[in-house]
Amino acid sequence: xxxxxxxxxxxxxxxxxxxxxxxxxxxxxxxxxxxxxxxxxxxxxxxxxxxxxxxxxxxxxxxxxxxxxxxxxxxxxxxxxxxxxxxxxxxxxxxxxxxxxxxxxxxxxxxxxxxxxxxxxxxxxxxxxxxxxxxxxxxxxxxxxxxxxxxxxxxxxxxxxxxxxxxxxxxxxxxxxxxxxxxxxxxxxxxxxxxxxxxxxxxxxxxxxxxxxxxxxxxxxxxxxxxxxxxxxxxxxxxxxxxxxxxxx
Numbered sequence: 443x444x445x446x447x448x449x450x451x452x453x454x455x456x457x458x459x460x461x462x463x464x465x466x467x468x469x470x471x472x473x474x475x476x477x478x479x480x481x482x483x484x485x486x487x488x489x490x491x492x493x494x495x496x497x498x499x500x501x502x503x504x505x506x507x508x509x510x511x512x513x514x515x516x517x518x519x520x521x522x523x524x525x526x527x528x529x530x531x532x533x534x535x536x537x538x539x540x541x542x543x544x545x546x547x548x549x550x551x552x553x554x555x556x557x558x559x560x561x562x563x564x565x566x567x568x569x570x571x572x573x574x575x576x577x578x579x580x581x582x583x584x585x586x587x588x589x590x591x592x593x594x595x596x597x598x599x600x601x602x603x604x605x606x607x608x609x610x611x612x613x614x615x616x617x618x619x620x621x622x623x624x625x626x627x628x629x630x631x632x633x634x635x636x637x638x639x640x641x642x643x644x645x646x647x648x649x650x651x652x653x654x655x656x657x658x659x660x661x662x663x664x665x666x667x668x669x670x671x672x673x674x675x676x677x678x679x680x681x682x683x684x685x686x687x688x689x690x691x
Contacts, residue, residue: 452541456510457497457531457607459614460520460549462569463631463644477647479572479585479611481603482517488538489604493589495611496520496567497544506545514549518567523549524630528617529610536606544605548614550627574615574650583612622648626665629686637673637681641666 460480481493498513500506507525514520529546536542570586581593591608592599601608621627628645642658645651653661667687672680 450541452532452543454500454506455497455542455544456500456506456513456547457495457544457605457610458510458514458525458547458549459495459611460514460518460523460551461572461615461618461648462551463647464569465552475643475647477572478569480518480520480567480569481585482567484604492602492604493585494604495607507547510545510547520549520551523551525549526617526621526627529613531606531610533606544610546610546614548617548621550618550621550630552631572615574619578616581612583608583615619649623651629665632686635669635671635683635685637683638662639681641684 462478462480464476464478480496482496484490484492484494496514496517498509498517500509501512504512507527510525511522514523525547526549527545528548531544531546534541536544570589571584573584575582575584576593578596579594581596583591583593585591589602591601591603591612593612596612598608598612603611618627622645628641628648631644632641638655638659641662642655645658665687666684669683669685671683673683674680
């Protein structure tokens with residue numbers, strides 16, 4: 443006969459990797475967009491003062507997805523992003539406070555104004571530039587101006603971040619890149635009508651894959667539909683506007 447009291451129970455937490463596309467100053471079609479990552483500076487132990495992912499503990503009556511949304515709102519003022527759950531982290535020594543399992547989520551958004559609730563354990567939240575180079579065997583992640591994390595076989599060699607968050611970030615970026623190349627996550631950033639360049643720039647910022655507008659249009663054409671409207675932001679040569687094609691399953 444099963445009894446819940448016969449088994450040890452871990453605490454359960456959510457950690458959220460939020461990537462942002464920074465469009466500030468990008469009115470020109472030639473302006474490259476910048477990929478950023480949302481990190482918080484911890485306001486309490488463990489790892490007081492260290493940078494970490496936003497996140498927190500599951501509360502009674504919540505789903506883990508609701509925990510992730512609540513923590514993002516409390517720690518960074520980010521509201522209602524689309525979340526993709528991509529991993530569970532359960533190594534016994536991942537948190538010095540005890541046995542804590544983390545469910546990790548990925549989100550992609552336009553960079554937003556940040557705010558931190560007074561009762562949050564985060565001292566502040568900030569968007570930092572993010573770049574990735576290499577592959578699964580040898581890779582390097584650069585965050586902001588001061589943080590570089592090297593990886594071998596997908597494992598961080600050392601990290602200034604709290605907990606195992608360098609590992610979670612590495613895994614999240616690979617999932618983000620996969621979602622951008624093979625799925626539809628880029629459309630989450632788009633208004634109802636958009637120019638090809640509006641779609642191509644964030645794709646390039648995430649994947650590092652640069653191609654001509656003609657080749658990109660060919661790649662994305664099964665998912666978009668041309669309209670009779672034009673982008674009036676470009677006075678000399680307005681661009682045709684597109685919308686996402688309705689997919690009937």
